[in-house]
Amino acid sequence: MPIVRSAGPDDLSRPAPSLSDPEPSASSAPVVPATEAPVNPSNVGAVLALATAGLVETTYLTYVKLFDATVACPTNGCESVLASPWGSLFGAPLPLFGMLAYGAVGAAAALYLRQAADSSAEGVAGRRTSLLALSGGVAALATTSAVLMTILQTRLGGTPCLWCYVSAALSASMAVTLGTSLSGKQVKENAPAAVAAALATAAVLYAGWPHPGAGQVYIDDDFFLEYKSPVVATESSSRAMDLAARLNAVGARMYGAFWCSHCLEQKEEFGGAAMTQFPYVECFPNGWRKGEKLAPLCEAANVRAFPTWVIGGKTIEGELLLDEVEKELARAEAAAAAPEAVAVAP
Numbered sequence: 067m068p069i070v071r072s073a074g075p076d077d078l079s080r081p082a083p084s085l086s087d088p089e090p091s092a093s094s095a096p097v098v099p100a101t102e103a104p105v106n107p108s109n110v111g112a113v114l115a116l117a118t119a120g121l122v123e124t125t126y127l128t129y130v131k132l133f134d135a136t137v138a139c140p141t142n143g144c145e146s147v148l149a150s151p152w153g154s155l156f157g158a159p160l161p162l163f164g165m166l167a168y169g170a171v172g173a174a175a176a177l178y179l180r181q182a183a184d185s186s187a188e189g190v191a192g193r194r195t196s197l198l199a200l201s202g203g204v205a206a207l208a209t210t211s212a213v214l215m216t217i218l219q220t221r222l223g224g225t226p227c228l229w230c231y232v233s234a235a236l237s238a239s240m241a242v243t244l245g246t247s248l249s250g251k252q253v254k255e256n257a258p259a260a261v262a263a264a265l266a267t268a269a270v271l272y273a274g275w276p277h278p279g280a281g282q283v284y285i286d287d288d289f290f291l292e293y294k295s296p297v298v299a300t301e302s303s304s305r306a307m308d309l310a311a312r313l314n315a316v317g318a319r320m321y322g323a324f325w326c327s328h329c330l331e332q333k334e335e336f337g338g339a340a341m342t343q344f345p346y347v348e349c350f351p352n353g354w355r356k357g358e359k360l361a362p363l364c365e366a367a368n369v370r371a372f373p374t375w376v377i378g379g380k381t382i383e384g385e386l387l388l389d390e391v392e393k394e395l396a397r398a399e400a401a402a403a404a405p406e407a408v409a410v411a412p
Contacts (some may be wrong), residue, residue: 080100084191102184109247110175113200113240117172120207120236124168127161127229140297141325143226145355152217155274164233166211171203202263203257204240209264209287211237213271226327290352291354296330302337307390310340316398321347321364326353326372338360 130137147153153160162207178196181189200281211234218230248256302310313320333341349364350371352398360369367376374381377391377397386394 067235092336093143094324105178105244108177108184109243110182110200112243113204114172114175114179116236116240116243116341117168117175120233121165121172123213123229123232123236124161124164128165131159131161137229139228140299141226141228141294141330143228143325143327145266145290147218147222147223147227147230149220152214152221152274155271155368157250164207167203167207167210167334171200171207174200174203174345197252198256199365200244203261204237204244205260205263207237208241209267210271217275224327226325226330260264279384291325292345293324293348293353296324298330298333298336298338298341300334300337302339302341305388306336306340306342307343309388309395310336310344312395312399313345313377313391314343315396316378316402317345318349318375318398319363320373320375321349321367321368321369322373323350323354324348325350328385329373332373 126139127148129135131148137148139145148161155163174196178193178200181192181196184190184192213228215234218225218227245253320329320332322332333344333346338342347361347363347367349360349369350358351361352358359365367374367381371383373383373385375386375394377394378401380398381395382394
């Protein structure tokens with residue numbers, strides 16, 4: 067006969083187990099909500115590499131500015147920019163601020179890479195903070211470079227400055243690399259920080275730099291730009307070598323100035339070897355200062371812009387492609403051969 071056990075007082079006082087209680091073996095760790103993937107680590111790594119290059123560059127320029135050292139530059143334009151009022155900000159070397167900015171961007175990129183694999187709530191929050199700092203820093207650097215390039219053309223007369231171009235290229239590359247790596251949601255989250263950083267940077271630069279009148283170019287009356295022959299490091303093609311020889315044969319000339327960036331670009335089109343036989347005339351062989359006159363040969367050729375070509379009696383201002391040089395050479399050679407043909411005619 068089965069035995070039936072009735073519930074005693076102790077059993078009635080004990081609560082029934084809840085169906086919602088977790089199993090004893092279930093993990094009690096907090097559940098992290100799903101979030102979008104982090105920015106591609108390769109792209110952030112590229113930003114880190116660019117920032118490191120910028121840090122090295124600005125550290126070198128800060129040393130040059132602080133210790134009045136000679137800057138390594140193919141033209142004297144780098145020295146003139148560093149010595150100008152725009153080479154300092156609130157009395158401190160401008161490259162020093164660039165060094166700090168590049169360092170901060172590099173640190174933010176490195177921190178983001180460390181946080182990229184962390185899917186915890188703290189890791190996600192840390193990535194968002196690092197990305198905000200990274201976006202703001204890159205925007206500040208890009209703004210500074212854009213303003214500097216504008217000043218270089220409008221206030222410093224287009225002085226060729228290799229280090230300025232390098233810094234601008236680094237900043238632009240970082241902005242493009244980071245900007246194209248963000249998702250639509252990330253762009254919306256980080257755009258306010260980038261815009262705020264750009265506006266704040268522009269305000270700081272405006273407050274710390276001089277303000278000449280509109281259209282006024284800054285040139286100190288005592289400023290002297292010592293002559294320094296630009297270094298042409300590009301290789302010469304066989305075509306460029308042939309064109310240089312033909313230019314000499316027809317008595318062509320290219321007139322230029324050692325500080326002219328367009329002249330240097332034209333020389334680089336031909337290359338270093340071709341320049342040894344290139345018909346180039348320097349219009350400021352003794353250096354440049356305010357009021358300096360052109361060399362007599364340049365005055366005689368009525369040079370008013372750099373570079374200026376004279377090929378077969380035709381004056382052409384500005385850079386020429388090799389195809390254009392060859393076209394003008396063919397015209398000059400044909401004109402030179404015409405009198406000879408007439409002379410031998412019966």
